[in-house]
Amino acid sequence: MTRVAPVVEPFLVTLVTHDGPVTVRGRVVVAAVLERWLPFLIYGGLAVLIPASMMLMSFVFATRPARKTRARTIPFESGVSLGAPQQQRFTVSFYLIAMLFIVFDIEIVFLYPLAVVLREFGWFAVGAIGFYLAMLIIPFIYDWRKGALEWQ
Numbered sequence: 001m002t003r004v005a006p007v008v009e010p011f012l013v014t015l016v017t018h019d020g021p022v023t024v025r026g027r028v029v030v031a032a033v034l035e036r037w038l039p040f041l042i043y044g045g046l047a048v049l050i051p052a053s054m055m056l057m058s059f060v061f062a063t064r065p066a067r068k069t070r071a072r073t074i075p076f077e078s079g080v081s082l083g084a085p086q087q088q089r090f091t092v093s094f095y096l097i098a099m100l101f102i103v104f105d106i107e108i109v110f111l112y113p114l115a116v117v118l119r120e121f122g123w124f125a126v127g128a129i130g131f132y133l134a135m136l137i138i139p140f141i142y143d144w145r146k147g148a149l150e151w152q
Helices: 026-060 092-114 123-146
Strands: 013-017 020-024
Touching: 092 123
Parallel strands: none
Antiparallel strands: 013 020
C-alpha cells in the first residue's frame, strides 16, 4: 500500500514455468498454481470421498435382524462357517519361520534404496551391503544347522 493511494495494488510475482520465468499479476498465479495442484486435489478428494461414501452407505442401507441367534453372533470369514473356531496349537517352528519371513522381508526394504544409490557411494556401499547381509545370513545359517527350520 502506498501513502498516496488508499487502494491495495496487486504486486508482481515471478512465476517460473517450463518456458522460463514469467512475471504475472495475482489472478494468473492462482490459475497456474491450481493447474499444477489440480490432479493432487482431485486425487485427494476421491481419497476422502470414496471411503466416506462407503461408510455412509453402510449406515443408510444397513438392515438389523429382528432377533439375535447364536449363528449370527459367531464371527464369519470367507468360506463356509463351521461354527466356533477350533482351538489348535501351533508349533514353535511355525513362529520361527514367520519371524524369518519378517526379517528377510524387512531386509529387502533396506536393500532397495541402497541398491539405487550404489554407484554414487561406490565401494563403501558394497561394504555396507556385505556387512548387512553377513549380519543376517550368519544367524540364518546357525538356525538352519540347529534344525530350527525343519517342519515336523
